[in-house]
Amino acid sequence: MQGRRANPVIAMCGIIGVMDRRRGAIGGSGIRQALSMMNERGSGEGAGYAAYGIYPEYRDCYALHVFFNDIQEDKLPFDAVLEQWGTVEHDEAIPTYDQPNLRAVHTPWRYFFRPDPSLAPGGAPQDDIVSTLVMRVNAARRGALIVSSGKNLGVFKAAGWPEDVANFYRIEDYEGYTWLAHNRYPTNTPGWWGGAHPFNLLDWSVVHNGEITSYGTNRRYIESFGYTCSMFTDTEVVAYLIDLLVRRHGLDIDIAVRALAPPFWEDIDRMPGAEQEWNTALRLAYAQAMMNGPFAIVAADAGTMVGFTDRSKLRPMVVGECGDRLYISSEEAAIRAMEPNVESIMMPAAGEPVIGRVAR
Amino acid sequence: MIGSLPPRYRVSIDPVRCMECERCIENCSYGVFRRDGDRILVNSRNCTACHRCVACCPRDAIMLEEHPCDYRSHPLWTREAREAIYRQAETGRIILAGMGNALDYPVIFDRLVLDACQVTNPSLDPLREPIELRTHIGKKPARLDLRRNSNGDVELRTRLTPNLRAETPVMIGHMSYGAISLNAQISLARAAKEVGTFMGTGEGGLHAALHPYQDRIVVQVASGRFGVNIDYLERGAAIEIKIGQGAKPGIGGHLPGEKVCGEISRTRMIPEGSDAISPAPHHDIYSIEDLAQLVRGLKEATEWKKPVFVKIAAVHNAAAIAAGIARSPADAVVIDGFRGGTGAAPRVFRDHVGIPIEAAVASVDQKLRDQGIRNEVSVIASGGIRGSADVAKVIALGADAVYIGTAALVAMGCRVCGNCYRGLCPWGIATQRPDLVERLDPDIAAKQVANLIRAWTLELAELLGAAGINSIESLRGNRDRLRGYMLDESLMQVLDVRQVGA
Numbered sequence: 001m002q003g004r005r006a007n008p009v010i011a012m013c014g015i016i017g018v019m020d021r022r023r024g025a026i027g028g029s030g031i032r033q034a035l036s037m038m039n040e041r042g043s044g045e046g047a048g049y050a051a052y053g054i055y056p057e058y059r060d061c062y063a064l065h066v067f068f069n070d071i072q073e074d075k076l077p078f079d080a081v082l083e084q085w086g087t088v089e090h091d092e093a094i095p096t097y098d099q100p101n102l103r104a105v106h107t108p109w110r111y112f113f114r115p116d117p118s119l120a121p122g123g124a125p126q127d128d129i130v131s132t133l134v135m136r137v138n139a140a141r142r143g144a145l146i147v148s149s150g151k152n153l154g155v156f157k158a159a160g161w162p163e164d165v166a167n168f169y170r171i172e173d174y175e176g177y178t179w180l181a182h183n184r185y186p187t188n189t190p191g192w193w194g195g196a197h198p199f200n201l202l203d204w205s206v207v208h209n210g211e212i213t214s215y216g217t218n219r220r221y222i223e224s225f226g227y228t229c230s231m232f233t234d235t236e237v238v239a240y241l242i243d244l245l246v247r248r249h250g251l252d253i254d255i256a257v258r259a260l261a262p263p264f265w266e267d268i269d270r271m272p273g274a275e276q277e278w279n280t281a282l283r284l285a286y287a288q289a290m291m292n293g294p295f296a297i298v299a300a301d302a303g304t305m306v307g308f309t310d311r312s313k314l315r316p317m318v319v320g321e322c323g324d325r326l327y328i329s330s331e332e333a334a335i336r337a338m339e340p341n342v343e344s345i346m347m348p349a350a351g352e353p354v355i356g357r358v359a360r
Numbered sequence: 361m362i363g364s365l366p367p368r369y370r371v372s373i374d375p376v377r378c379m380e381c382e383r384c385i386e387n388c389s390y391g392v393f394r395r396d397g398d399r400i401l402v403n404s405r406n407c408t409a410c411h412r413c414v415a416c417c418p419r420d421a422i423m424l425e426e427h428p429c430d431y432r433s434h435p436l437w438t439r440e441a442r443e444a445i446y447r448q449a450e451t452g453r454i455i456l457a458g459m460g461n462a463l464d465y466p467v468i469f470d471r472l473v474l475d476a477c478q479v480t481n482p483s484l485d486p487l488r489e490p491i492e493l494r495t496h497i498g499k500k501p502a503r504l505d506l507r508r509n510s511n512g513d514v515e516l517r518t519r520l521t522p523n524l525r526a527e528t529p530v531m532i533g534h535m536s537y538g539a540i541s542l543n544a545q546i547s548l549a550r551a552a553k554e555v556g557t558f559m560g561t562g563e564g565g566l567h568a569a570l571h572p573y574q575d576r577i578v579v580q581v582a583s584g585r586f587g588v589n590i591d592y593l594e595r596g597a598a599i600e601i602k603i604g605q606g607a608k609p610g611i612g613g614h615l616p617g618e619k620v621c622g623e624i625s626r627t628r629m630i631p632e633g634s635d636a637i638s639p640a641p642h643h644d645i646y647s648i649e650d651l652a653q654l655v656r657g658l659k660e661a662t663e664w665k666k667p668v669f670v671k672i673a674a675v676h677n678a679a680a681i682a683a684g685i686a687r688s689p690a691d692a693v694v695i696d697g698f699r700g701g702t703g704a705a706p707r708v709f710r711d712h713v714g715i716p717i718e719a720a721v722a723s724v725d726q727k728l729r730d731q732g733i734r735n736e737v738s739v740i741a742s743g744g745i746r747g748s749a750d751v752a753k754v755i756a757l758g759a760d761a762v763y764i765g766t767a768a769l770v771a772m773g774c775r776v777c778g779n780c781y782r783g784l785c786p787w788g789i790a791t792q793r794p795d796l797v798e799r800l801d802p803d804i805a806a807k808q809v810a811n812l813i814r815a816w817t818l819e820l821a822e823l824l825g826a827a828g829i830n831s832i833e834s835l836r837g838n839r840d841r842l843r844g845y846m847l848d849e850s851l852m853q854v855l856d857v858r859q860v861g862a
Binding site: 215217312 | 501
């Protein structure tokens with residue numbers, strides 16, 4: 001057991017995700033504008049963006065986005081840790097631009113990293129090495145926090161209004177084919193950059209609007225698989241649960257999402273034989289992974305974007321489509337801000353996931 | 361000489377109110393009342409405070425008072441300590457006692473409070489939203505092999521072990537035919553069937569009158585092996601190996617021969633009038649691997665169709681024992697806390713051996729998680745569950761379900777007088793005397809027990825809804841929704857809960 005835990009952060013928040021199914025480039029300025037449409041849902045104390053496809057020149061390296069508390073003191077020990085775990089192909093400060101309303105309490109840095117395969121005797125996947133590295137570094141709290149660790153993607157987040165955070169990172173300079181963004185209304189640990197969304201582990205990033213009333217159950221469950229919850233917020237378990245179910249247990253994302261927000265028993269009881277059997281099995285095996293409480297979540301990896309809500313849909317989620325682009329957001333207004341000519345808008349039913357896949 | 365001890369109770373009849381109907385005389389099986397001319401005389405010394413007379417008196421003429429005669433008060437040499445010595449000085453024997461632990465230990469449940477939602481997330485109204493209390497008892501796979509076949513259909517390749525499906529996490533624990541009457545057992549079985557839960561046979565075999573309810577009955581295999589044959593095992597919905605019991609960890613059981621009447625002798629498969637002695641250990645289980653062998657044996661005998669539970673008393677090392685059980689083919693471990701009831705136990709065991717269920721469940725759940733085997737067994741908590749709040753709290757600490765025993769008896773009328781071992785229960789529950797057993801009408805008693813479980817289940821749904829949770833699985837092990845109030849730091853660490861205000 002870790003020491004005494006702080007309360008998980010409770011947040012309201014606005015979320016949006018957009019994906020271009022043909023990997024067409026989407027500039028950061030649109031998502032910045034979409035997110036700021038939802039300032040009613042935020043409080044200026046946290047915002048963030050995840051962008052996929054932004055580091056094509058290092059596509060085979062794990063892109064580690066790191067927050068340093070004190071660049072003078074904390075970077076050298078962190079570099080030494082990375083050196084023990086593998087090779088850094090390249091590293092640099094993430095370009096930032098001072099904003100009057102944003103206090104830069106951390107120095108964001110990025111590393112393009114290859115884990116040392118000899119660390120995984122018996123041929124454990126490289127993903128396992130990096131995931132272990134992230135858990136160790138973030139639990140140790142030695143002035144460095146790894147906020148994203150996937151390939152060809154990065155998370156940019158801070159405490160502030162969405163526009164200020166976007167301007168701080170000059171998000172419009174990045175072009176990705178999938179973006180997730182989040183506008184935060186924290187009630188517990190305002191000002192904590194690590195508490196801002198998106199949350200990421202390896203390829204999967206998550207933005208979340210809601211409160212997970214089953215957090216204690218989910219945390220105890222996920223920690224028994226070697227994950228460490230260190231961010232003082234409920235959302236991080238979602239990233240770890242998806243990593244466990246999809247990457248480590250090999251479930252398809254739609255089935256994983258079904259495990260997290262499963263059908264009610266009364267619906268399962270009405271299903272035909274084989275369907276009833278696997279849905280029952282899913283609820284039995286993953287009872288402690290099931291998430292309760294009000295939520296709308298958008299998650300993405302390199303090839304997928306998925307939006308889903310709690311089983312009673314106590315948080316809003318709107319889906320829009322336009323050409324190759326799929327939008328999932330808390331508010332229709334946010335989608336329209338990005339895409340005034342959106343072709344279709346729909347509101348999925350409770351617990352019904354919306355999944356977009358990048359064309360191969 | 362010791363002389364006579366002061367009477368424990370004083371029974372008095374208000375002569376103005378009494379109409380001499382003699383219902384008290386008829387109903388008291390302990391012989392407190394008798395008629396003398398135009399008066400009803402009272403012998404308070406025989407009274408057990410079972411309240412049968414109070415409940416039957418049409419005029420509320422009977423009053424009862426505990427400890428009418430004081431000793432000189434002393435904080436160490438309490439009345440109980442002194443009286444135990446007087447009795448043992450006279451008899452030279454072990455003191456027997458009924459029901460659960462009677463010492464004044466703090467009740468941890470009463471130092472834990474539950475959570476509810478305000479503003480940041482909505483509480484759910486069980487009248488409008490589904491709140492799921494369905495509970496599955498048994499092994500669950502740690503992961504599933506689910507694949508899509510060429511038609512896009514999902515195919516389940518993991519074989520699931522059979523689970524018991526209860527519609528509520530409240531189950532009825534094991535009380536044997538012998539310890540309680542057949543009418544009491546029938547009432548419990550009917551109630552279990554009615555509300556969709558399960559009840560245990562205890563180590564008393566399965567009387568034919570219970571066969572109609574067998575799909576709701578967990579049959580027990582204990583150290584005396586009474587009533588066990590293949591028919592018995594096959595009838596049960598599940599099988600429970602009883603290693604120990606919270607009221608008397610480490611010792612066996614004893615049903616005196618005078619209670620072994622014809623029916624009990626047939627059901628237990630022992631000669632009429634012979635003592636039914638369950639040894640302290642199972643004489644074929646001297647190690648954890650022996651236990652695993654018996655689990656496997658029972659599974660083989662029933663073609664791996666039945667879940668097998670293992671019940672242990674909550675002792676200091678319960679967590680490690682549970683981890684050992686989880687590594688056997690067993691499907692559930694029942695942890696019986698030191699407040700667990702019993703028909704008869706040596707008082708020294710009842711009051712001094714074992715640990716509270718709250719701490720035992722917390723440490724068992726943690727140990728199983730630390731070892732990554734929590735899905736290998738369900739955890740059933742028992743011993744002193746008094747209401748739906750206790751159920752919610754023990755599930756939040758990590759249990760899958762609870763067994764109730766005493767609460768179910770109380771629902772049938774039991775007043776917790778603690779004289780079960782004397783076989784004179786005037787409520788027809790813990791007795792085999794036909795005239796007393798007849799007093800318990802299974803139609804009525806079954807309804808009362810079913811009502812109790814239904815009421816607790818409704819309250820659980822309300823508690824879950826208020827906490828913003830719509831399924832019992834999301835309460836299980838959710839210790840974040842508990843806070844300790846006036847609990848000491850070290851105990852809160854064992855329970856892994858924070859204090860109120862934190």
